[in-house]
Amino acid sequence: MKHFLQFKDFTREEFDYLFERTREIKAMFKSYTIYHPLKDRMLAMVFEKQSTRTRVSFEAGIHQLGGSSINLTTGETQLGRGEPIEDVARVISRMVDLVMIRTFDQSIIERFAAYSRVPVINGLTNQFHPCQILADVFTYIEHRGDIAGKIVTWIGDGNNMCSTWLQAAAIFDFQLHVASPPGYAVNQSLISEQEKPHLTMFSDPMDAARNADLVTTDVWTSMGFESETDERRRDFVDFQVDSEMMAVARPDALFMHCLPAHRGEEVSAEVLEGGQSVVWDEAENRLHAQKALMEYLILGQVSQN
Ligand code: CP
Ligand code: NVA
Helix, strand or coil: CCCCHHHHHHCCCHHHHHHHHHHHHHHHHCCCCCCCCCCEEEEEEECCCCCCCHHHHHHHHHHHHCCCEEEHHHHHHHHCCCCCHHHHHHHHCCCCCCCEECCCCCHHHHHHHHHCCCCCEECCCCCCCCCHHHHHHHHHHHHCCCCCCCCCEEECCCCHHHHHHHHHHHHHHHEEEEEECCCCCCCCHHHHHEEEEEEEEEHHHHHHHCCCCCEEECCCCCCCHHHHHHHHHHHHHCCCCCCCHHHHCCCCCEEEEEECCEEECCEEEHHHHCCCCCCHHHHHHHHHHHHHHHHHHHHCCCCCC
């Protein structure tokens, strides 16, 4: 049984397979072809933080594959009254086929997985957001082809998105250029020896963006860090992706953002809405990529057309 708790839980070969299935599943969706390989299968979604894209893409995705979902939030379940995660895992996983969890510390999802009888998917933790990077790498390849040897520039917080991009850099063999304000770099403990050669840190965001094939950023304040909002607004003021920054990247560079975006903070409205931005494709591809992921985790590799 496999889980998808971090991006590096899968091999390059598994990602190649998943992207192939994503293309096929997306084509079926676009041509209204009914495809129900997960008929009668049940996905439990556990949300300890808010969500729009993750909720909709998983719920729509499992339904489109013939299955159903149950949405559980902390406040409405015994999780909110302190039931141990190990007990919740043992109970839920006897009743459903697959579990997606969005929570705080990575250790929570790891504890859940250790006690689960069914595959567990990380729908975002404080440390990682593997489903988003799955969709993002797919989106880059869809627009520009192979990502190997390319420069991906991360501007801003060394957060869950940034550390997941770094895992992807080692697997897909691209370079990650990161510019973060002092004190907001990726936690060193999350960087493996294998990933180090793929990471270059810059103090000036313009230097990080120079010659980039992809420029990407995220909110200054992630979920769970709201008490630091005012301080972060001051600390990140020079870390906005704007037209001037996109101008030093390659002329065919793409702009990505996992969304939700704050126009005028981490990205200017002009860049977010501009011709280099593929943020809406990125969001849509969450649906297709996660359908391929759910199919793979439940059925393994299926014979391809
Ligand atoms: N990008 C992303 O995961 O969005 P949500 O928080 O809306 O799920
Ligand atoms: N880094 C952000 C991503 C939201 C999808 C957060 O964790 O809130």
